[in-house]
Amino acid sequence: MRAAARSAEIPEIEADESPVEAAMVDLGARARGAARTLALASAETKDRALRAMAAAIRAREAEILAANAADVADARAAGVAGSFLDRLTLDPKRVAAMASAIEEIAALDDPVGKVTEEWTRPNGLVMQRARTPLGVIGVIYESRPNVTADAGALCLKAGNAVILRGGSDSFRSTAAIHGALVAGLEEAGLPPAAIQIVPTRDRRAVGLMLAGLDGAIDVIVPRGGKSLVARVQNEARVPVFAHLDGIVHLYVHAAADLAMAKTLAVNAKMRRTGVCGAAETLLVDRAVVDTHLKPVVEALIAAGCAIRGDAETCGRVPEATPATEEDWRTEYLDAIIAVKVVDGLDDAIHHIERYGSHHTDAIVTEDEAAARRFLAEVDSAIVLWNASTQFADGGEFGFGGEIGIATGRMHARGPVGVEQLTSFNYRVRGTGQTRP
Amino acid sequence: MRAAARSAEIPEIEADESPVEAAMVDLGARARGAARTLALASAETKDRALRAMAAAIRAREAEILAANAADVADARAAGVAGSFLDRLTLDPKRVAAMASAIEEIAALDDPVGKVTEEWTRPNGLVMQRARTPLGVIGVIYESRPNVTADAGALCLKAGNAVILRGGSDSFRSTAAIHGALVAGLEEAGLPPAAIQIVPTRDRRAVGLMLAGLDGAIDVIVPRGGKSLVARVQNEARVPVFAHLDGIVHLYVHAAADLAMAKTLAVNAKMRRTGVCGAAETLLVDRAVVDTHLKPVVEALIAAGCAIRGDAETCGRVPEATPATEEDWRTEYLDAIIAVKVVDGLDDAIHHIERYGSHHTDAIVTEDEAAARRFLAEVDSAIVLWNASTQFADGGEFGFGGEIGIATGRMHARGPVGVEQLTSFNYRVRGTGQTRP
Known part of the structure; x- marks a missing residue:
């Protein structure tokens, strides 16, 4: 002592x-x-x-x-x-x-x-x-x-x-x-x-x-x-409410508004880099690789972010350094982002399910059908459409504070506020009913 | 083999x-x-x-x-x-x-x-x-x-x-x-x-x-x-949805209707004695011990039930045999019931919290305030007012089947139907919102 x-x-x-x-x-x-x-x-x-x-x-x-x-x-x-x-x-x-x-x-x-x-x-x-x-x-x-x-x-x-x-x-x-x-x-x-x-x-x-x-x-x-x-x-031999990683994705879909994609990428990554809702991987749809990739990545660079890109990204953005397999699994919690070109919605969802941590993931798109599929099919505690991943916070959800964010599927998931700190029971009122 | x-x-x-x-x-x-x-x-x-x-x-x-x-x-x-x-x-x-x-x-x-x-x-x-x-x-x-x-x-x-x-x-x-x-x-x-x-x-x-x-x-x-x-x-090293015991109580309150108390006691205990929602202990309020104890217990005896009573019960019902401390903790799953006289609502709740298994417990009373307290304060998966404990069943709850009844407080509690076999996530729709 x-x-x-x-x-x-x-x-x-x-x-x-x-x-x-x-x-x-x-x-x-x-x-x-x-x-x-x-x-x-x-x-x-x-x-x-x-x-x-x-x-x-x-x-x-x-x-x-x-x-x-x-x-x-x-x-x-x-x-x-x-x-x-x-x-x-x-x-x-x-x-x-x-x-x-x-x-x-x-x-x-x-x-x-x-x-x-x-x-x-x-x-x-x-x-x-x-x-x-x-x-x-x-x-x-x-x-x-x-x-x-x-x-x-x-x-x-x-x-x-x-x-x-x-x-x-x-x-x-x-x-x-x-x-x-x-x-x-x-x-x-x-x-x-x-x-x-x-x-x-x-x-x-x-x-x-x-x-x-x-x-x-x-x-x-x-x-x-x-x-x-x-x-x-x-x-632990008792249940745990926690998340280990926040490998958070922002997916710029084929029908993404470019200005919105830039704004959301910069906010999701750079508002605060040390929080669990900070984006760690940017996925860009191949359909808009010519129009969206460079402007979005350059907006991130302008905000002070380093880029770890796949071959496609490195070919278009000279400041990018090559990403390794490990980058797709890394929570930088720093001004670094991994960037990858994906072949459409299915490939994006597949990447997120393979490398993500089921914490928070977002899609940027004007296509409601694509957004609905993303929201329904990405199995993360929080999924967002056209909003920054940094909203992953109990206060921002209106929970009036949180004790943490959980990525397990048992009992509590996402921001753990007062409601998630409760259980429940069934209360039955009768007038003398017996079971036949 | x-x-x-x-x-x-x-x-x-x-x-x-x-x-x-x-x-x-x-x-x-x-x-x-x-x-x-x-x-x-x-x-x-x-x-x-x-x-x-x-x-x-x-x-x-x-x-x-x-x-x-x-x-x-x-x-x-x-x-x-x-x-x-x-x-x-x-x-x-x-x-x-x-x-x-x-x-x-x-x-x-x-x-x-x-x-x-x-x-x-x-x-x-x-x-x-x-x-x-x-x-x-x-x-x-x-x-x-x-x-x-x-x-x-x-x-x-x-x-x-x-x-x-x-x-x-x-x-x-x-x-x-x-x-x-x-x-x-x-x-x-x-x-x-x-x-x-x-x-x-x-x-x-x-x-x-x-x-x-x-x-x-x-x-x-x-x-x-x-x-x-x-x-x-x-x-198990993973979460478990289960109940170990169904030490189910039926409490005949001071303001219980006698006819209803008899009917509910017989149904709660004797409809099927081998189910987890079958009553195992009958608590009778001292305030109605002269009017309610003997008729309710005799109705059980007439239905074929053996009685393990406290001193008060044995003094009034010759067919009763003395209960031991162990009886208050026993799930008979048989045509046997333990019977105890309690000193009012607080004593009843105290007994249930001490000896019960947090599965299913019921009060019989015409006093709404007493019933509300019982429903709010008994920490069991299912609490009932003026209804048989044998309703402890997912089908009877309208769940369309159950995989079991859980008494833990994590995730699933009470009858585990299809809804309790799901988790949840948060789906957020924005129009480009960034977090300030």
């Missing part, structure tokens, strides 16, 4: 004092106990807690920033650099944004108890399908302190208990934010165990969470880089 | 000729390949295949009955008895029922591509949530030949490939029915690998399916007794 952590006033478990296993199982049991109370909590109570959390985050700004400064200083001393340090660092604006995000979640409709379908049977039974909480959610993330607030608030809104395990470099920031969340829970009379953080930097805690804490965890949500997600997907 | 199986004309893999592992992985790969074709198959094509399957089952009645007779003879020779033998045995009526059940599935609306939600964002993006197939489903069941037809047809309707592994005692029956299903697929031009049976009695095949066949199986559905379901739930 590092000296820096020892000096912080956090109730941290010492690996040599108490077994991590016992502490984690206890954490799980407390979460399971709190889940039942949360499931029955009214919308008013949950929203009161959320608003109190936001207020507590604002009131504790100095404390949160001080804890964060200590984390950042340690990370700098350890030689951590660039985007990692940027994601770790909080400032007054980011603290305010965390509080506002929680208030936005409070303002959402309560998903719990919402009737999503209702029908009446010939025998007079009235059947409803209604949302219920999932139970206990485990969130494993890297050193982005704001995830503590986002994930805690989203899980609470959906009536779930949550166990949060943030990156070890943000340990003190996470604990300070968590303190504000617990204050909000207590103000509304909800159990503090509704939102818990793993009280140790010990990495064994992650393995224990992935094993499900003796059945206490119903689903795991990893948020972070590919190595974290891969580990969670490979090792 | 048994001599009896050797004599049947089934392409069975010999354990000593070809490794089961390789054959199963190959089976999985073929299913995955077929899944993509099925996902794109039109409703018309799938329904044509289903109707052709029903016709083929009728046309092959003699062949199916002969295969079944051989299975039944072997089972009898092995000393198999009672309900097991009954479930294994086919007759012309049961063969006809299999064919009709497939035609009913053909008549259902196609779930694939169905838009379940649509909304427009302020930026003009039109968002749809639409159903998509799940992929490849593995069904592991005991020696009930009709499951072959039911499960195959339901999975096909939802656009999924399926791998069926029936009980080894019904091996030849399953193969004969499967032959008819494949004939239907071929008549509609669909790949035979859409519905495959495990071509060996070798029990290692089950373990391989539970491991997911190298990622080829997306979900496993076990159908059978508790030991089968327990094994699948414990060993």
Whole structure:
């Protein structure tokens, strides 16, 4: 254990004092106990807690920033650099944004108890399908302190208990934010165990969470880089909501409007290159290779993007470097795009199914029939027609926040917002019906 | 390998000729390949295949009955008895029922591509949530030949490939029915690998399916007794749709109509005692213990039911024998019911949450407020008010058949019909929108 952590006033478990296993199982049991109370909590109570959390985050700004400064200083001393340090660092604006995000979640409709379908049977039974909480959610993330607030608030809104395990470099920031969340829970009379953080930097805690804490965890949500997600997907013994890759395609169809294709390609790739909805491969239909390929690719180059092209592309665009087979499977998360000429809609769909990651894919076309086929046949969580792939985001979908984007086909798919953090049951009203 | 199986004309893999592992992985790969074709198959094509399957089952009645007779003879020779033998045995009526059940599935609306939600964002993006197939489903069941037809047809309707592994005692029956299903697929031009049976009695095949066949199986559905379901739930490395127990409660509330309580108790327990929706515990509110307990329990006794009562019940009903703690956790699946007096609604809900299996639970009451609380607070897949628990069935819900009932909270819950055998994705239509 590092000296820096020892000096912080956090109730941290010492690996040599108490077994991590016992502490984690206890954490799980407390979460399971709190889940039942949360499931029955009214919308008013949950929203009161959320608003109190936001207020507590604002009131504790100095404390949160001080804890964060200590984390950042340690990370700098350890030689951590660039985007990692940027994601770790909080400032007054980011603290305010965390509080506002929680208030936005409070303002959402309560998903719990919402009737999503209702029908009446010939025998007079009235059947409803209604949302219920999932139970206990485990969130494993890297050193982005704001995830503590986002994930805690989203899980609470959906009536779930949550166990949060943030990156070890943000340990003190996470604990300070968590303190504000617990204050909000207590103000509304909800159990503090509704939102818990793993009280140790010990990495064994992650393995224990992935094993499900003796059945206490119903689903795991990893948020972070590919190595974290891969580990969670490979090792978890409970369901996982996640995506490993965002190998996102933009397909310029034979009937694409050229101006729109240029605009969408630049936005899909270059608006932010580090997000999972950023385009990684541009497919251009052979039918418009003479008219569309060069202008679209040059617009990308003008925006600062490097091009990895197939032979056709390299023959037309001198700035392009040859793509290898590996490029079609690469999520650059950078100002680089792979460009390939395809032989029509079927070939485009085939390429996407072969190389894609079932995350987000888009077609640019004025041909409605082609668009309908693309939307129906590309088996990705999000498929778009004449829109930027960067809309792959729960906020942009109107979900009021997301805990991540899932590419699995079980339960949650696409942006995981409060509704995807619920289950459902059937509620049947009769007048004494018996089954013949 | 048994001599009896050797004599049947089934392409069975010999354990000593070809490794089961390789054959199963190959089976999985073929299913995955077929899944993509099925996902794109039109409703018309799938329904044509289903109707052709029903016709083929009728046309092959003699062949199916002969295969079944051989299975039944072997089972009898092995000393198999009672309900097991009954479930294994086919007759012309049961063969006809299999064919009709497939035609009913053909008549259902196609779930694939169905838009379940649509909304427009302020930026003009039109968002749809639409159903998509799940992929490849593995069904592991005991020696009930009709499951072959039911499960195959339901999975096909939802656009999924399926791998069926029936009980080894019904091996030849399953193969004969499967032959008819494949004939239907071929008549509609669909790949035979859409519905495959495990071509060996070798029990290692089950373990391989539970491991997911190298990622080829997306979900496993076990159908059978508790030991089968327990094994699948414990060993599966892929999601499972199942229920282990149906510890079903009927709660006679303080405001229950006595006549309705008697009728519902008798139907919930005695209509069929061997189904998962059969009541196993009767809870009677202390407020009506003088008026309701004895009449309801006597109605059950008159219907042939044995009573395991708490002290209060045994004091009032001489025929009752004392219940032990174990009785509250027992799924009798027989003409036996546990009876307990509870101290009001909260105590009833508490008992159900403590001892129940989150399957199906019902309240009898004329008090709407109490019923609403029961429906909202009992965390079971199906909760009923003034209706028999024996309605826990996909057909009774209007789902047109079910592959089973699930008590997990992930993806499918309650009766698993064609809609629960689908996933979904988001389809976004724009007019060139870029994300700011």
